[in-house]
Amino acid sequence: xxxxxxxxxxxxxxxxxxxxxxxxxxxxxxxxxxxxxxxxxxxxxxxxxxxxxxxxxxxxxxxxxxxxxxxxxxxxxxxxxxxxxxxxxxxxxxxxxxxxxxxxxxxxxxxxxxxxxxxxxxxxxxxxxxxxxxxxxxxxxxxxxxxxxxxxxxxxxxxxxxxxxxxxxxxxxxxxxxxxxxxxxxxxxxxxxxxxxxxxxxxxxxxxxxxxxxxxxxxxxxxxxxxxxxxxxxxxxxxxxxxxxxxxxxxxxxxxxxxxxxxxxxxxxxxxxxxxxxxxxxxxxxxxxxxxxxxxxxxxxxxxxxxxxxxxxxxxxxxxxxxxxxxxxxxxxxxxxxxxxxxxxxxxxxxxxxxxxxxxxxxxxxxxxxxxxxxxxxxxxxxxxxxxxxxxxxxxxxxxxxxxxxxxxxxxxxxxxxxxxxxxxxxxxxxxxxxxxxxxxxxxxxxxxxxxxxxxxxxxxxxxxxxxxxxxxxxxxxxxxxxxxxxxxxxxxxxxxxxxxxxxxxxxxxxxxxxxxxxxxxxxxxxxxxxxxxxxxxxxxxxxxxxxxxxxxxxxxxxxxxxxxxxxxxxxxxxxxxxxxxxxxxxxxxxxxxxxxxxxxxxxxxxxxxxxxxxxxxxxxxxxxxxxxxxxxxxxxxxxxxxxxxxxxxxxxxxxxxxxxxxxxxxxxxxxxxxxxxxxxxxxxxxxxxxxxxxxxxxxxxxxxxxxxxxxxxxxxxxxxxxxxxxxxxxxxxxxxxxxxxxxxxxxxxxxxxxxxxxxxxxxxxxxxxxxxxxxxxxxxxxxxxxxxxxxxxxxxxxxxxxxxxxxxxxxxxxxxxxxxxxxxxxxxxxxxxxxxxxxxxxxxxxxxxxxxxxxxxxxxxxxxxxxxxxxxxxxxxxxxxxxxxxxxxxxxxxxxxx
Numbered sequence: 001x002x003x004x005x006x007x008x009x010x011x012x013x014x015x016x017x018x019x020x021x022x023x024x025x026x027x028x029x030x031x032x033x034x035x036x037x038x039x040x041x042x043x044x045x046x047x048x049x050x051x052x053x054x055x056x057x058x059x060x061x062x063x064x065x066x067x068x069x070x071x072x073x074x075x076x077x078x079x080x081x082x083x084x085x086x087x088x089x090x091x092x093x094x095x096x097x098x099x100x101x102x103x104x105x106x107x108x109x110x111x112x113x114x115x116x117x118x119x120x121x122x123x124x125x126x127x128x129x130x131x132x133x134x135x136x137x138x139x140x141x142x143x144x145x146x147x148x149x150x151x152x153x154x155x156x157x158x159x160x161x162x163x164x165x166x167x168x169x170x171x172x173x174x175x176x177x178x179x180x181x182x183x184x185x186x187x188x189x190x191x192x193x194x195x196x197x198x199x200x201x202x203x204x205x206x207x208x209x210x211x212x213x214x215x216x217x218x219x220x221x222x223x224x225x226x227x228x229x230x231x232x233x234x235x236x237x238x239x240x241x242x243x244x245x246x247x248x249x250x251x252x253x254x255x256x257x258x259x260x261x262x263x264x265x266x267x268x269x270x271x272x273x274x275x276x277x278x279x280x281x282x283x284x285x286x287x288x289x290x291x292x293x294x295x296x297x298x299x300x301x302x303x304x305x306x307x308x309x310x311x312x313x314x315x316x317x318x319x320x321x322x323x324x325x326x327x328x329x330x331x332x333x334x335x336x337x338x339x340x341x342x343x344x345x346x347x348x349x350x351x352x353x354x355x356x357x358x359x360x361x362x363x364x365x366x367x368x369x370x371x372x373x374x375x376x377x378x379x380x381x382x383x384x385x386x387x388x389x390x391x392x393x394x395x396x397x398x399x400x401x402x403x404x405x406x407x408x409x410x411x412x413x414x415x416x417x418x419x420x421x422x423x424x425x426x427x428x429x430x431x432x433x434x435x436x437x438x439x440x441x442x443x444x445x446x447x448x449x450x451x452x453x454x455x456x457x458x459x460x461x462x463x464x465x466x467x468x469x470x471x472x473x474x475x476x477x478x479x480x481x482x483x484x485x486x487x488x489x490x491x492x493x494x495x496x497x498x499x500x501x502x503x504x505x506x507x508x509x510x511x512x513x514x515x516x517x518x519x520x521x522x523x524x525x526x527x528x529x530x531x532x533x534x535x536x537x538x539x540x541x542x543x544x545x546x547x548x549x550x551x552x553x554x555x556x557x558x559x560x561x562x563x564x565x566x567x568x569x570x571x572x573x574x575x576x577x578x579x580x581x582x583x584x585x586x587x588x589x590x591x592x593x594x595x596x597x598x599x600x601x602x603x604x605x606x607x608x609x610x611x612x613x614x615x616x617x618x619x620x621x622x623x624x625x626x627x628x629x630x631x632x633x634x635x636x637x638x639x640x641x642x643x644x645x646x647x648x649x650x651x652x653x654x655x656x657x658x659x660x661x662x663x664x665x666x667x668x669x670x671x672x673x674x675x676x677x678x679x680x681x682x683x684x685x686x687x688x689x690x691x692x693x694x695x696x697x698x699x700x701x702x703x704x705x706x707x708x709x710x711x712x713x714x715x716x717x718x719x720x721x722x723x724x725x726x727x728x729x730x731x732x733x734x735x736x737x738x739x740x741x742x743x744x745x746x747x748x749x750x751x752x753x754x755x756x757x758x759x760x761x762x763x764x765x766x767x768x769x770x771x772x773x774x775x776x777x778x779x780x781x782x783x784x785x786x787x788x789x790x791x792x793x794x795x796x797x798x799x800x801x802x803x804x805x806x807x808x809x810x811x812x813x814x815x816x817x818x819x820x821x822x823x824x825x826x827x828x829x830x831x832x833x834x835x836x837x838x839x840x841x842x843x844x845x846x847x848x849x850x851x852x853x854x855x856x857x858x859x860x861x862x863x864x865x866x867x868x869x870x871x872x873x874x875x876x877x878x879x880x881x882x883x884x885x886x887x888x889x890x891x892x893x894x895x896x897x898x899x
Contacts, residue, residue: 049091050114051089051091051114051115052114052115052116052117053114053115053116054116054117054141055073055074055116055117055118055119056074056118056119056134056137057071057072057073057074057118057119058118058119058120058130058131058133058134058137059072059119059120059122059126059130060129060130060133061126061127061129061130062121062122062124062125062126062127062130063122065127065812066122066124066778069122069123070123070375070377073119074117074118074119075119076117076119076373077123077373077375077376077377078123078373078376078377078378078381079371079372079373079376079381079382079389080149080381080395081117081119081373082370082371082372082373083368083370083371083372083389083391083395083396084147084149084370084395084396084398084399085115085117085147085371085399086108086370086371087108087109087368087370087396087399087400087403088108088109088110088113088115088145088147088399088400088402088403088406089108089109089110089111089113089114089115089402089403089406090106090107090108090111090370090371091107091108091111092105092107092111093105093106093107096369096387096388097387097388098228098303098369098386098388098389098390099228099229099230099303099386101230101333101334103208103228103336103369103388103390104369106369106370106388108370108399108403109399109400109402109403109404109406109407110403110404110406110407110410112410113403113406113410116138116141116143118134118135118137118138119134120133120134120135120150121150123377123378124778125777125778126150127725128152128159128160128161128725128726129160131150131152131160131161131164132160132161132163132164135161135164135165135167135168136164136167138168138173139164139167139168139171139173143173144172144173144174144405144406144409145173145174145175145176145402145405145406145409146165146168146173146174146175146176146402147176147398147399147402148165148175148176148177148178148191148196148398149177149178149393149394149395149396149398149399150177150178150395151178151180151190151684152190152191153165153177153190153191153192153193153196153198154190154191154192154353154718154719154720154721154722155720155723155734155735156191156192156193156195156354156474156475157193157471157474157475158726158734159726162191162193162196165177165193165195165196166193166195166467166470166471167467168195168417169195169196169417169418169467169470170467170468172416172417173417174197174402174405174409174417174420174421175195175196175197175417176196176197176199176398176399176401176402176405177190177191177196177197177198177199177398178190178191178198178199178393178394178395178397178398179191179198179199179200179201179348179349179350179358179359179394179397180348180349180394180719181201181347181348181349181393181394181395182347182349182685182719183344183345183346183347183348183349183350184344184346184347184348184350184434184435184445185350185688186350186351186352186444187350187351187352187353187718187719187720188349188350188353188718188719189349189350189351189352189353189358189359189719190349190353190719191358192353192354192355192356192358192719192720193354193470193474194354194356194465194470194474194480194483194485195417195467195470195474197360197361197401197405197417197421197424198358198359198360198361198447199359199360199361199362199363199365199394199397199398199400199401200344200345200348200349200350200359200361200362200363200365200394200397200445200446200447201344201345201347201348201362201363201364201365201366201392201393201394201396201397202341202342202343202344202345202348202362202363202364202365202366202397202432202446202450203298203339203340203341203342203343203345203364203366203367204341204364204366204367204368205338205339205341206336206337206338206339206367207226207336207337207338207339207367208226208227208228208301208334208335208336208337208367208390209224209225209226209227209334209335209337209339210224210225210226210227210231210309210331210332210333210334210335211223211224211331211332212224212225212290212309212311212317212329212330212331213329213330213331214238214317214320214321214327214328214329215235215327215328215329216320216323216324216325216326216327216328217324217325217326219320219324221316221317221320223311223316223317225290225291225299225309225310225311225312225331226299226300226301226309226310226312226334226367227301227307227308227309227310227331227333227334228301228302228303228334228367228389228390229303229304229306229307229308229333229334230307230333231288231307231309231330231331231332231333231334232264232287232288232307232329232330232331233330233332234330235328235329235330236262236263236264236287236288236328236329236330237262237263237264237326237327237328238263238264238265238266238290238321238327238328238329239260239263239264239265239266239327240265240266240318240321241255241265241266241267241268241281244256244259244260244284247259249267249268250267250268250269250270250271250272250277250680251265251267251268251272251276251277251278251280251281252271252272252277252280252751253280254279254280254283254284255280255281255283255284255285255286256283256284257283257284257285258284258285259284259285260281260284260285260286261284261285261286262285262287263285263286263287263288264286264287264288264289264290264329264331265281265284265286265288265289265290266289266290266291266292266314266317266321267280267281267289267290267291267292268292268294268314269291269292269293269294269297269310270294270680271680271682271750271751271754272380272750272751273379273380274291274300274302274304274310274380275302275303275304275305275379275380275381275382276379276380277289277291278291278304278305278306278308279305279379279380281306282305282306286306287306287307288306288307288308288309288331289304289306289307289308289309290308290309290311290317290329290331291308291309291310291311292310292311292313292314292317292318293310293311293312293313293314294314294315295313295314295315296312296313296346296435296436297312297313297346297347297435298312298345298346298347298366298392298435299311299312300366300367300391300392301334301367301390301391301392302382302389302390302391303372303381303382303383303386303389303391304382305379305382305383307331307333309331340437342429342431342432342433342450343432343433343434343435343437344362344432344433344434344435344441344445344446345365345366345392345394345435346435347392347393347394348362348365348394348397348445349394349719350444350445351443351444351445351576352444352489352491352554352576352718353718353719353720354474354480354720355474355475355476355477355480355481355489355491356474356480356483356485356487356489357443357444357447357448357487357488357489357574357576358444358447359445359446359447360421360425360447360448360487361401361424361425361428361446361447361448361449361450361451362397362428362432362445362446362447362449362450362451363397363398363400363401363404363450363451364396364397364400365392365393365394365395365396365397365400366392366396367390367391367392368390368391368392368396368397369388369389369390370388370389370390370396371387371388371389372386372387372388372389374386374387400451401424401451404424404451404453404456405417405420405424407453407457408420408423408424408453408456408457411457412506415462415506416464418462418463418464418465418484418485419462419463419464419504419506421486422459422462422463422464422486423456423457423459423462424448424451424453424456425447425448425449425486425487426448426459426461426462426463426486426561426571426572426573427452427455427456427459427569427571428446428447428448428449428450428451428452428456428572429449429450429451429452430446430448430449430450430572431449432445432446432449432450442556443487443556443574443576444554444576447487447574448486448487448572448573448574449572455569458507458567458568458569459506459568459569459571460505460506460507460511460513460563460565460568460569460571461503461504461505461506461511461513461534461561461571462486462503462504462506463484463485463486463501463502463503463504463573464484464504465483465484465485469483469484470483477491477492477877477879478876478877478878478879479879481497481499481879482499482500484500484501484502485501486501486573487573487574487575487576488501488544488546488559488573488574488575488576488577489575489576489577490546490576490577490578490879490880491576491577491578492578492580492581492582492878492879492880493546493548493577493578493579493580493879493880494579494580494581494582494586494878494879494880494881494882494883495547495548495549495579495872495880495881495882495883495884496545496546496547496872496880496881496883497545497546497547497577497879497880497881498543498544498545498546498880499543499544500541500542500543500544501541501542501544501559501573502539502540502541502542503534503539503540503542503561504534504537504538504539505534505535505536505537505538505539506537507536507568508536509536510533510534510535510536511533511534511563511564511565511568512531512532512533512534512563512564512565513531513532513533513534513561513562513563513564514530514531514561514562514564515527515529515530515531515532515542515559515560515561515562516559516560516562517557517558517559517560518557518558518560519557520548520551520555520556520557522548522549522550522551523546523547523548523551523555523557523577523579524545524546524547524548525544525545525546525557525558525559525575526544526545526547527542527543527544527545527559528542528543528545529542542559544559544575546575546577547883548577548579549579549883549885551579552579552580553578553579554576554578555576555577555578555579556574556575556576557574557575557576557577558572558573558574558575559572559573559575560572561573581878581882582875582877582878582879582882583609583610583611583613583615583875583877583878584607584608584609584610584611584615584617584650584873584875584877584878584882585607585608585610585882586605586606586607586608586619586871586873586882586884587604587605587606587608587884588603588604588605588606588621588869588871588884588885588886589603589604589606589886590602590603590604590859590869590886590888593888594888594889594890594891595860595861595867595888595889595890595891596861596890596891596892596893597861597862597863597864597890597891597892597893598860598861598862599860599861599890600630600858600859600860600861601858601859601861601888602856602857602858602859603621603856603857603858603859603869603886604854604855604856605619605621605635605854605855605856605857605871606852606853606854607619607648607650607852607853607854607873607875608650608849608850608851608852609650609651609652609653609850609851609852609877610653610850611652611653611850611877612652612653612654612655612822612823612825612850613652613877614649614650614651614652615649615650615652615875615876615877615878616647616648616649616650616875616876617648617650617853617873617874617875617876618644618645618646618647618648618873618874618875619635619644619645619646619648619855619871619872619873620642620643620644620871620872620873621635621642621643621644621857621869621870621871621872622641622642622643622869622870622871622872623641623859623867623868623869623870624641624866624867624868624870625641625862625863626861626862626863626864626865626866626867626868626890627641627859627860627861627862627863627867627868627869627888627890628640628641628859628860628862629641629643629857629858629859629860630858630859630860631857631858632855632856632857632858633855633856633857634853634854634855634856635855635857643855643857645853645855648853649851650850650851650852650853650875651850651851652850652851653847653848653849653850654847654848655697655698655821655822655823655825655826655847656697656698656821656826656844656845656846656847657697657821657825657826657827657828657844657845658696658697658819658820658821658826658827658828658842658843658844658845659819659828659842659843659844659845660817660818660819660828660829660830660840660841660842661840661841661843662838662839662840662841663798663839663840663841664798664800664838664839664841665767665788665790665796665798665800665839666760666762666767666788666800667800667803667839668785668786668800668801668802668803668839669760669769669786669800670771670802671756671758671769671771671786672756674758674760676756676757676758676771677756678753678754678755678756678773679754679755679756679757680749680754681706681708681749681754681755681774682708682748682749682750683708683748683749683750683777684708684709684722684724685707685708685722685749686705686706686707686708686713686717686718686719686721686722687705687706687755688703688704688705688706688716688717689703689704689705689706689757690702690703691703691704691757691768692759692766692768692791693791693793694768694789694790694791695790695793695794695795695796696714696738696740696789696795696797696842696844697714697738697795697821697822697844697847698795698844698846698847699822699847701714701715703715703716704716704768704770704789705717705718705721706755706757706770706772707721707722707736708747708748708749708774709722709723709724709744709745709746709747710741710742710743710744710745710747710772710774710783710785711736711739711740711741711742711743711744711816712739712740712741712770712787713736713737713738713739714738714739714740714822715738715822717736720735720736721735721736722736723735723736724745724746724747724777725746725813727744727745727814727815727816729816729829729832730816730818730819730820730827730828730829731820731821731824731825731826731827732820732824733823733824733825734824735824737820737821737822737823737824738820738821738822739818739819739820739827740787740797740799740819740842741816741817741818741819741820741829742772742785742786742787742799742800742801742817742836742840743772743783743785743807743815743817743836744815744816744817744818745776745810745813745814745815745816746776746777746810746813747772747774747775747776747777747783747810748774748775748776748777748778749772749773749774749775750775751775751780752773752774752775752780752782753773754773754774755770755771755772755773756769756770756771756773757769757770757771759791765790765791765792766790766791766792767788767789767790767791767796768788768789768791769786769787769788769789770786770787770789771784771785771786772784772785772786776810776811776813777810777813781808781810782805783807783808783810784802784805784807785799785800785801785802785807785836786799786800786801787799787800788800795842795843795844797819797841797842798839798840798841798842799817799836799839799840799841799842800839801836801838801839806835806836806837807835807836808835809833809835814832815833815835816829817829817830817834817835817836817840818830819842821844857869859888861888861890863890864890864891864892865889865890866887866888866889866890867887867888867889867890868885868886868887868888869885869886869887869888870883870884870885871883871884871885
């Protein structure tokens, strides 16, 4: 289900459009009645502080398909909605006790704001219909800012909730949304639409730390970790969880009674919730837990069920434990300290995503101290009775941006959501590092940087865009780059690309700016004009051109706007681009490869449509002064050194179409029998594997993405290819495409083994074998199945099922068994609702190539040095201008005599 890392309730902050509840006739505050609270009367009633001015539950679909809730009102039973709402707009508090220790004072980013809450998720997650209804009601209620600490938005032009946010944007409502907690891998960000502000997570200065001291014989090891719990002060035996026979290092299940009595137990992070691990070992009698990361990563201060310290890198700890016996230890209670701020959280999802730079910005999202529900609805949310917690996630960073937007809206009531976003992005702090603590972060980590409200309140200039244009071109691979956003992303930059950004002066006086750029070596970014002056309220178009040759891979640059007036901040717009040709490719080949003076060469120019759609191209070939045309075949000379061929129609390629039929390779063979270790996979997660070459649909691939929901994306997948719950039919042009789906439904690997991948051989042929060991979402009901992919140069793909445990239908969920081609134009599936009863072989029809066109130019060397043949192409399906060059050295004839 679409739940993110935690079941989270969206909170909506409003700075003044609704009336607060009136006081009683005698002037005393009204009590807040929550109606369905099962707590005792002493804790059921709270004094109304006029902060919460509205709230409603939107759970129609959820309650129709799932069991009841603790609270079927807007009240939060998990603590997550309370935490996010209080982070954005919580009042100023002098005290915030956690486990009896005061961790305050605290306040929200915008403590003077009013709050209205809309509950669109149940304890098990939620549905787009409920969420879209909640979003729509918030807009009708007149909120100014929406915080959405929920995953999703990977396919914003079809996602009902994301389209509801487009309506919100059009109505003037700013939306902050979590980037997701699937980092640090690339292309994992959620919420890729241009109309929401997508927020990454980074560290703040304040930490809650504990010191762990281990003793083994004469040796001592002291380590520092994160904790907000009490400590273990008496010398206590320390054991690894796996030291008990049959118990896993990940502490994924309740330990047997007495298994860990009186011991500190070490659990490895991963697969299941961190807090659940502590609860599990507590069942075995543990008195403390050491939670360790297998490699360097962020550390968290959860409300654990027992004293816990979390280690950032467990390698030194594990080494000490493995080389010593009878280890004892102690650790201190969590204490407030200063740590390293502005470090990207390892969990924070990264770009690229969509057609813009995502995430847009980062904000603190680690060890965030804020409110909590005292009646948690699940073990992983911690013990009851606690009103505060210090937790982590992009769910925690998004409300920082929501609160910041509230403040900016209060300062500038006339600003649009786009202008608020622009003010924060262009003034953001860029001195952020990656999770390794040293490497500078890049725009796919943090967008424009970490929010800096001191600068954002008076940016000088803003960039804005309309909802209409976002809808019209935001999903257009050719034109999305031209949206007037405070960033520039060109995932395909074929040689030269020009776009425009329009800046508006939002000060009360005339302002002058000087433009500077930062360009990667081998590229060039230019801005025209390089200096400009704007009157108050006036706008100016800035023409930005990116060129590159000889580069490959992801590149980052920057446009910098320096104000002449000293009390305005310097603004920056990140620029991301990948120098690569687009769907219509262009080549230039000359023979011979060098010339003698007055010698002639023939150059063949070819444009090929590599896409699956038709295209039209215009081509221009020019020469430098050392060459002249001496003949042309298939094009037109329009000047002494200019040849054109315009209006060339290029039909698209036709991919092969897969079909399904009974067939097998070796049947279902459990990979555990070969000692293959499973890769953990969570809910709504994709694991990408680099693999030996294999053929599917007539193309060769070396990468494949495995989705937790029972399908593979040939060529690899991103968060935009994840789909648990909006299944249509195969084929479907909407992403994901290039799908192999042995059992596509809403599945979750969090509490199961995960994914096994290996290569098997019979001594003659090799197969890549992929195995799912996952559960139906919301249950512990296992589903397992495999894909066998031949590695022998021809298509050889089989879905294999365990004949002793064929996958059963999930209750109330759609499922697909099928295969689809690369663009979703063709494919095959079992009839709707049909379960597999035998192995299935996929066979694809042959593909056909796209059209190409060539022309030949004869060139003569008329000068010494380097002759350059440059061809430029504009194509309807390619952004920018594709540029290729052929260089021809020109020398004298032997003996140096000019003939």
